[in-house]
Structures are given as structure tokens and as C-alpha cells.
Amino acid sequence: MSDPKVRFGTRCVHAGQSPEPVTGAITTPLFQTSTYVQDGLGRHRGYEYGRLQNPTREAAEANIAALEGARHGISFSSGLAAIECLVKTVAAGGHVVSEENTYGGTTRMFTQVLDRLGIEVTLVDTRDEAAVRAAVRPDTRLIHLETPSNPLMRIADIEVLARTAEAAGALLCVDNTFASPCNLNPLALGADVVVHSTTKYLSGHSDVLGGVVVLDDDALADELFFVRKSTGPVPGPFDSWLTLRGARTLHLRMERHNENGMRIAEFLESHPLVRRVHYPGLPSHPRHELARRQMTGFSGMVSAELDEADARRMAEGTRIIRLAESLGGVESMICIPSLMTHASVPEDARLRMGITNGLVRVSAGIEDAADLVEDIERALSHKDRI
Ligand SMILES: *Cc1c(COP(=O)(O)O)cnc(C)c1O
Numbered sequence: 001m002s003d004p005k006v007r008f009g010t011r012c013v014h015a016g017q018s019p020e021p022v023t024g025a026i027t028t029p030l031f032q033t034s035t036y037v038q039d040g041l042g043r044h045r046g047y048e049y050g051r052l053q054n055p056t057r058e059a060a061e062a063n064i065a066a067l068e069g070a071r072h073g074i075s076f077s078s079g080l081a082a083i084e085c086l087v088k089t090v091a092a093g094g095h096v097v098s099e100e101n102t103y104g105g106t107t108r109m110f111t112q113v114l115d116r117l118g119i120e121v122t123l124v125d126t127r128d129e130a131a132v133r134a135a136v137r138p139d140t141r142l143i144h145l146e147t148p149s150n151p152l153m154r155i156a157d158i159e160v161l162a163r164t165a166e167a168a169g170a171l172l173c174v175d176n177t178f179a180s181p182c183n184l185n186p187l188a189l190g191a192d193v194v195v196h197s198t199t200k201y202l203s204g205h206s207d208v209l210g211g212v213v214v215l216d217d218d219a220l221a222d223e224l225f226f227v228r229k230s231t232g233p234v235p236g237p238f239d240s241w242l243t244l245r246g247a248r249t250l251h252l253r254m255e256r257h258n259e260n261g262m263r264i265a266e267f268l269e270s271h272p273l274v275r276r277v278h279y280p281g282l283p284s285h286p287r288h289e290l291a292r293r294q295m296t297g298f299s300g301m302v303s304a305e306l307d308e309a310d311a312r313r314m315a316e317g318t319r320i321i322r323l324a325e326s327l328g329g330v331e332s333m334i335c336i337p338s339l340m341t342h343a344s345v346p347e348d349a350r351l352r353m354g355i356t357n358g359l360v361r362v363s364a365g366i367e368d369a370a371d372l373v374e375d376i377e378r379a380l381s382h383k384d385r386i
Contacts, residue, residue: 032238035049051234068187095121258299263373278301315360
């Protein structure tokens with residue numbers, strides 16, 4: 001059921017899945033197998049080997065593609081594997097323009113690994129559309145955005161940058177991990193490709209690593225499938241099963257993530273020790289109006305600037321909100337990006353963007369908001385100072 005007319009929540013629950021033909025099992029079975037017995041030489045049932053095909057994986061891919069309103073979903077063993085496959089496929093020997101404030105591992109891959117394959121990357125602040133146009137070259141194949149960006153919650157204007165990409169003859173890719181397809185559908189705004197770390201909101205329970213590339217173009221989807229089968233970064237069947245199980249409740253979880261993100265952002269904005277809060281749902285966000293036009297919710301990701309000592313106290317002092325890398329799980333998490341997720345970004349670049357040691361990032365889970373706010377309040381309160 002990938003009927004585009006049915007609404008988002010119905011797609012979460014049903015897209016890509018039909019009752020299993022032998023028994024009628026209502027959930028997609030876990031096909032934990034590496035290979036398939038063939039009926040005769042050159043005769044098989046569409047399934048040859050696990051690196052090429054797996055029914056559980058295909059169900060998860062069809063589900064996520066439907067959530068983005070796309071024709072194709074191709075999944076990977078991690079979010080970075082998905083981005084790498086896309087960039088290798090479309091930009092080998094060419095040039096990429098990327099948002100400078102991406103997930104730290106994405107920047108590291110662009111600047112320290114893909115350069116070895118002759119792929120050049122120019123990092124820019126993609127809120128500045130003139131800077132993006134200026135960075136484009138005749139051999140630019142891809143413009144890569146992350147919106148909201150990690151961890152500064154920068155909002156890029158997808159519609160405007162889709163026109164820039166088209167004029168440049170390049171593809172526009174949006175890493176939609178932070179917003180999730182529940183809050184933002186980049187393809188509907190003109191993007192060509194969407195990538196997700198399904199490790200985060202899509203699977204949603206902090207129990208699996210995965211990634212997906214989602215797109216409409218049939219020829220590019222075939223190419224990506226070819227490169228994936230030829231290089232091997234496929235997710236295992238059980239990881240695909242867990243991802244599909246998580247995605248079925250995405251709409252319900254995101255409602256609470258959005259609510260809790262807003263509550264934490266409002267609380268932090270009112271706190272005397274907090275200098276600035278980055279959350280696109282707050283009217284104080286410099287691109288709040290654009291975020292409201294482009295997104296239907298603002299997700300659970302919030303960051304805030306404090307003095308370094310206060311930031312450390314908050315990150316180490318919360319008890320319900322766990323000190324951990326990653327995000328998008330049902331449990332709330334807190335981190336200091338400069339020391340954790342973005343430690344691989346050179347210090348001068350980090351500081352120029354505002355990723356200081358006093359910047360704290362919270363991934364609001366789906367607990368009761370009042371407990372989360374009290375947890376932060378307690379951690380920040382001077383009374384508890386040791
Ligand atoms: C986590 C993350 C990635 C990388 O995904 P992995 O599954 O950890 O490889 C890429 N982009 C964003 C925005 C992320 O949060």
C-alpha cells in the first residue's frame with residue numbers, strides 16, 4: 001500500500017507491507033538468510049543473494065520511500081554509507097558544494113576520505129544563497145544540504161536552492177535526518193534526493209544503525225542499486241526489520257518529539273544561565289518564518305549556548321536525559337558536540353560557526369516533558385553544584 005492519497009500516519013503503518021503470502025502473517029517476516037535456493041539454472045524467484053535482494057529490506061525501503069512521497073528507497077548499513085554511495089555515484093571526479101555545518105562524520109568523509117577519490121568539496125553556509133551560487137563550478141554535480149543542520153539548527157531554503165542546483169546542472173540532496181519525513185518532505189520542495197540516517201528518528205529506538213537514499217529518478221535509482229550491490233554496504237535483514245518496526249510508529253513518536261523539543265527550547269530560552277537557544281520552532285530563530293513555511297513540525301533537536309562550565313554541568317548532571325552521542329530515539333539524550341559528535345571538525349572551523357565548548361545539544365525523547373524540564377533545571381541549579 002503505497003497509495004500516495006492515503007495520509008501520512010496510514011502510510012507509516014501500512015506502506016510497503018502486505019500480508020505474507022504463505023501464512024498471511026500481518027507483519028513482514030524477518031528473512032534472515034544470505035541466499036535463496038534456485039528452481040533451476042538461470043531460474044529463480046527474483047531472489048539470488050542477500051547483497052542483491054532481501055524481502056525484509058525491500059519492505060523497509062518501500063515504507064520509507066512512501067513516507068517521503070518518493071518512488072525509490074535504497075537502504076544502507078549506515079547513514080554515512082548512504083551518503084558515500086550517493087556521492088561516489090553522482091560526483092566521482094567532480095565537485096560537491098556542501099553545507100559546512102553538517103553532521104561531523106559527513107564533513108570528515110567529504111574532507112578526509114572522498115578527496116582521495118578525486119571528489120572536491122566546497123563547504124559553505126547554505127543559508128547564504130549567493131555564497132552557494134558563487135561556490136558552484138562547471139563540474140559541480142551535487143549540492144548537499146542539512147536542514148535543520150547539526151547542531152546549529154540552521155535552516156536552508158530548499159526551494160531556492162533547488163533552483164540554484166537546477167541552473168547549475170547539479171542534483172540537490174537534502175539530509176533529512178533531523179526533521180524526519182513527518183516534519184519535512186524535501187522532494188516536494190524540489191530536491192532531487194533525500195538521505196536519512198535511519199539510525200535516528202526513522203528507526204527511533206536506538207537499537208539499529210542504518211541509512212537510506214530516497215529519490216524519484218528511475219535511472220539514478222538503478223545506478224545506486226548497481227553501486228550498492230557492487231560495493232556491499234547493505235543493512236542486515238534484522239536491522240531492516242527493526243527499522244520497519246520503528247517506522248510504523250514514526251507519526252506518533254514525532255508528535256511527542258516535536259512537543260518535547262518545543263517545551264525544552266522554551267524552558268532553556270527562559271533560563272538565566274542560557275545565552276542563546278537554537279530551535280527553529282522559536283520565534284527568536286532567525287529563520288523561523290522559513291521553517292514554518294517549509295516544515296510542519298520542528299522536531300526534538302534543540303541546542304543552546306551556555307558558559308562552558310554550565311554546559312558541562314548540564315551535560316553531566318541530567319539523570320533522565322542521558323549523556324550520549326546519537327539522537328532521535330525514544331529516550332532523551334544530551335551531548336556537547338565540540339567534544340563528541342563534532343570533535344573531528346577542525347577547531348577553527350568549529351569556533352567560526354559557533355560550535356563552542358559551551359554549546360549543548362539535546363535530543364528530546366518521548367518521555368513526559370515536565371520530567372525532562374525538571375531534569376535540566378536540577379542539573380543547572382547551583383544548589384546541586386559539587
Ligand atoms: C547520524 C547522522 C548521520 C550519519 O549516520 P550514521 O547512521 O551514524 O552513519 C548523517 N547525518 C546526520 C544528520 C546524522 O545525524
